Amino acid sequence: MKARYNRISTSSQKLDRQTHKANKDEILFNDVVSGSVPFNERTEAIKLIQAIKSNAVNYVSVSSIDRLGRNTLDILQTIELFNNYDVTLKVDNLGIESITNGKPNNVFKLIISVMANVAEMERETLLERQREGIALAKAKGTYTGRVKGSKETPQQVLDKHKEVVRYIKQGQSLRNVAKLSDVSLGTVQKVKKLLTTHTQ
Template sequence: MEKAIIISRCSTNERKQDITRQSEELRLNYGNVYQIIKEFSYYKSGTKNDAVNDEILEYALSYGVKHIIALEISRISRKISSFALFLEKCNANSINIIIDNYKLHTLLENGEINGMVQTMLSIASTFASAELRLIKSRLDSGRKKYIKNGGTLGRAVGSVKPTDQLLNEHSDIVKYVRQNQSVRNIMKLTGKSSGTVQKVRKIVLKSA
């Protein structure tokens, strides 16, 4: 079987969404078709994940991966330019991108570019970007209305966790910080957000 990579991404932290659902669904749909050798599961904005996409492509080239699988186009990127560049690099290296929710393949079985699909994905990428702008607009509108009605933003009093509790909840991060792992590696190993890793790392290093 040809080698494949799975991409699972959420924008919010681990307490709000569960990226394992994406991975499980993709493994179920493609595990018998391709040899899935790596999962890139992480939490990061789809407008700020270019570095991760570069890492994914580098891994694919290093290990002879022929297919990159994602549940939706927005899981790869919500920026039109970033997705277009990722697609261009994959085309240049004969790597097929599979978008599961539309069952689309960017390359034909003979390795040639699937022009119709790539045009469809360009349109889908535009919608993914527009969707993000709409979500942001709604959130901004909701915040303004909340403040106008007397609400206040920020953490509620007493919501900040004591240091010991935070370290206990994220003992896995503590372990990797003490091993001098980088923030990016710790994020990969634990599946936790950059903010959480850096917060715990700061506490551990300060107390060292």
């Protein structure tokens, strides 16, 4: 049976762009989660993996490769999982499949690896530009930051950064937590400090 995996980062976003190519015979798995969360830790992705392992699904479509994730290694591990169960992965915007004539498509793996790396570098560049912009605004005295009087409580900060909390508890390095959660190193340090001083 065929399946289609869709992902949006927040509930305010729409799935229409990803689902308009869906066929009637496809089972839909729709996640609302950050792309930094590993594929095998997402609610709907877990259900998809279970369906694959039970041989209920042997063909998966995605609108673009970044729906699987933002981390190159995680994407390649997901593709490897599909290959191990002889599941064909089709990426709509590339028009290619991971398996051709019953064998892994090496061209597919190469293209996906390059594209995933490029996407990851673009994300890092964007975050770096944001940090540089904030630093420049602070130097000019024009950076306002959080609106005065809207200071968050320790619990609100921890609730806001649940991903950061989870990765810290897993023992990940601070830099790795920042990368996986798409936040600054300063935010990770702040959350870690709150975890050690604030009882949830």
